[in-house]
Amino acid sequence: MADSYIQNLFAERIGGNQYGKSQAIYKFEKIKRARRAAMALNPTAEIIDLGVGEPDEMAFPEIVEKLCAEARKPENRGYADNGDAALKKAAAHYLDRVCGVKGFNPDTEIIHSIGSKAALSILPATLVNPGDYVLMTVPGYGVFGTHAKYYGGNVYNLPLWEEKAFLPDLNSIPGEVLEKSKVLVLNYPNNPTGASATPEFFARVVAFAKEHQLVVVHDAAYAALVFEGKPLSFLAIPGAKDVGIELHSASKTFNMTGWRCGFVAGNELLVKAYGDVKDNSDSGQFLAIQHAAAHGLEHPEITEKIAAKYSRRMDALVEVLSKIGFNAKKPKGSFFLYVKAPRAAVRQGGGRIEFKTAEDVSQWLIAEKLISTVPWDDAGRYLRFSVTFVAKNLADEYRITDEIAKRLGEVKFEF
Ligand SMILES: Cc1ncc(COP(=O)(O)O)c(C=O)c1O
Numbered sequence: 001m002a003d004s005y006i007q008n009l010f011a012e013r014i015g016g017n018q019y020g021k022s023q024a025i026y027k028f029e030k031i032k033r034a035r036r037a038a039m040a041l042n043p044t045a046e047i048i049d050l051g052v053g054e055p056d057e058m059a060f061p062e063i064v065e066k067l068c069a070e071a072r073k074p075e076n077r078g079y080a081d082n083g084d085a086a087l088k089k090a091a092a093h094y095l096d097r098v099c100g101v102k103g104f105n106p107d108t109e110i111i112h113s114i115g116s117k118a119a120l121s122i123l124p125a126t127l128v129n130p131g132d133y134v135l136m137t138v139p140g141y142g143v144f145g146t147h148a149k150y151y152g153g154n155v156y157n158l159p160l161w162e163e164k165a166f167l168p169d170l171n172s173i174p175g176e177v178l179e180k181s182k183v184l185v186l187n188y189p190n191n192p193t194g195a196s197a198t199p200e201f202f203a204r205v206v207a208f209a210k211e212h213q214l215v216v217v218h219d220a221a222y223a224a225l226v227f228e229g230k231p232l233s234f235l236a237i238p239g240a241k242d243v244g245i246e247l248h249s250a251s252k253t254f255n256m257t258g259w260r261c262g263f264v265a266g267n268e269l270l271v272k273a274y275g276d277v278k279d280n281s282d283s284g285q286f287l288a289i290q291h292a293a294a295h296g297l298e299h300p301e302i303t304e305k306i307a308a309k310y311s312r313r314m315d316a317l318v319e320v321l322s323k324i325g326f327n328a329k330k331p332k333g334s335f336f337l338y339v340k341a342p343r344a345a346v347r348q349g350g351g352r353i354e355f356k357t358a359e360d361v362s363q364w365l366i367a368e369k370l371i372s373t374v375p376w377d378d379a380g381r382y383l384r385f386s387v388t389f390v391a392k393n394l395a396d397e398y399r400i401t402d403e404i405a406k407r408l409g410e411v412k413f414e415f
Pocket residue numbers: 053114115116117118141187191219221248249250251257261262
């Protein structure tokens with residue numbers, strides 16, 4: 001059949017007249033397909049899903065109740081635009097109380113987001129001209145880079161190596177790239193490595209940004225999910241507000257992924273620019289949702305309970321994987337356990353399966369062991385296990401980790 005004229009109208013940034021014709025299958029689609037195939041072949045078996053990147057539980061009842069009460073108020077019904085005072089005030093209080101970041105002006109230094117993903121897609125419009133460079137870490141969450149490219153920008157990838165504690169080596173950026181760079185995008189605790197930053201690293205980032213006139217965008221989507229101590233905010237570092245902004249999200253912090261709410265805080269000029277482009281992109285999140293998120297921000301004990309659950313599950317999974325030979329170390333936060341992928345698996349009766357990539361391992365795990373993970377081959381070969389698997393209760397949680405141990409224990413892994 002001949003192409004519709006529409007085929008010739010697509011913008012080059014999404015493939016131009018070749019849009020939709022590529023046969024390439026991307027990683028997450030491959031995982032989905034392998035999962036579907038495993039389920040079709042084993043319709044009664046239990047798939048253990050350690051691949052999901054979002055909480056397994058609903059928002060706490062008090063947040064749901066707050067939403068219901070706020071949804072009934074006529075004054076909350078309309079366009080929220082860049083938001084009212086409730087979430088901004090709660091966010092400033094949260095930054096102070098939870099992150100030790102003092103003195104934020106809720107009127108000028110904070111604006112809500114319809115989730116951090118939306119903020120990461122809006123922000124490039126404020127900074128990126130054709131030919132500009134954006135510094136991104138890999139493996140990572142690439143949304144800012146994707147949109148930077150839409151605007152004609154270039155992405156320079158900074159690999160996160162285990163030997164460097166999964167922190168980027170800022171000195172490795174070539175001079176000619178640095179000259180054209182405008183933005184450094186960071187994310188700690190990090191997806192997928194689970195690594196945390198340190199105040200020393202963030203202080204180096206502030207100095208580096210000032211020296212090279214860069215804007216720092218710190219995506220703190222997992223910042224609140226810490227297993228010890230307080231969350232580390234980039235904004236807590238002296239001088240951070242001169243160079244950047246931080247993105248907080250209710251998605252993981254309060255089990256509100258589908259609700260779509262967060263906030264952007266930091267440098268006043270950057271927050272204003274974000275607000276201006278946002279105002280031309282959306283009409284704000286429903287005020288009832290913003291007020292429910294504000295309730296969460298005023299109740300950080302909710303996040304502490306969520307983090308305690310992940311910490312407990314992480315302990316169990318680290319123990320199971322370590323016994324099987326993985327070099328599994330509990331991260332300081334997030335819900336991701338990131339481990340080196342094995343090079344081979346040897347079946348008990350003999351028979352050796354060689355893996356060339358982490359993706360090979362992940363495909364094998366889903367097909368043979370009905371365990372879903374996310375592979376990363378960007379800087380070394382790693383598997384990401386999420387402790388957000390669905391369990392009915394504590395006993396079920398332990399049953400599932402025992403089941404993982406049993407299934408993986410049937411082979412001997414070589415690393
Ligand atoms: C690093 C990172 N940033 C941002 C997001 C998206 O957050 P939100 O739900 O607030 O859009 C995710 C979601 O998986 C993520 O992993």
